[in-house]
Amino acid sequence: EAGVVQSPRYKIIEKKQPVAFWCNPISGHNTLYWYRQNLGQGPELLIRYENEEAVDDSQLPKDRFSAERLKGVDSTLKIQPAELGDSAVYLCASSLGGQGFTEAFFGQGTRLTVV
């Protein structure tokens, strides 16, 4: 079974440029997460989707970040314009969701470097 797929794996852009990350979750997983991991830190949640609805985006910097999950499957995270401080690994994860505990499965991440 395929895991969570993210692309690209690496991205280097100049500040003020836009960038987008793509995520394909595990088939059948209703819940999708975008996390950001800064160097030497643990992942921090940016946004969580239940199907196509964003149910927790309180940590998403909405002035420059946007996300969408059309049809409740794939998701895209966009930054426009990028700043130097956005350099980090952006992780997508998915889980079955619903009642009870289900663990989240992570993709390999996209390492963004803003120069």
Next chain:
Amino acid sequence: DQQVKQNSPSLSVQEGRISILNCDYTNSMFDYFLWYKKYPAEGPTFLISISSIKDKNEDGRFTVFLNKSAKHLSLHIVPSQPGDSAVYFCAGKPGVNTGKLIFGQGTTLQVKP
């Protein structure tokens, strides 16, 4: 406000010995705690979890202990193997109505042959 803390950035143990990774938390609303393992250039991989109503969960070489009064949990790996060398993240899930995880900073474990 760091709700989950892993105060040891690194740990080195000999192959075959026990590895103990520690985690402290401040949020009493966590209903589950999880440990993830991360190899370089890969995403975190789920390792083991424990419900807040339990004090121990065991899965093969991995055991997690939860001390709610001390707001402390630990991951024991016995025996440690070189392939266990990775970064280990502790995470808490803040309530039944969310799948959100709050992670600690991670502890880098090195198991020496």
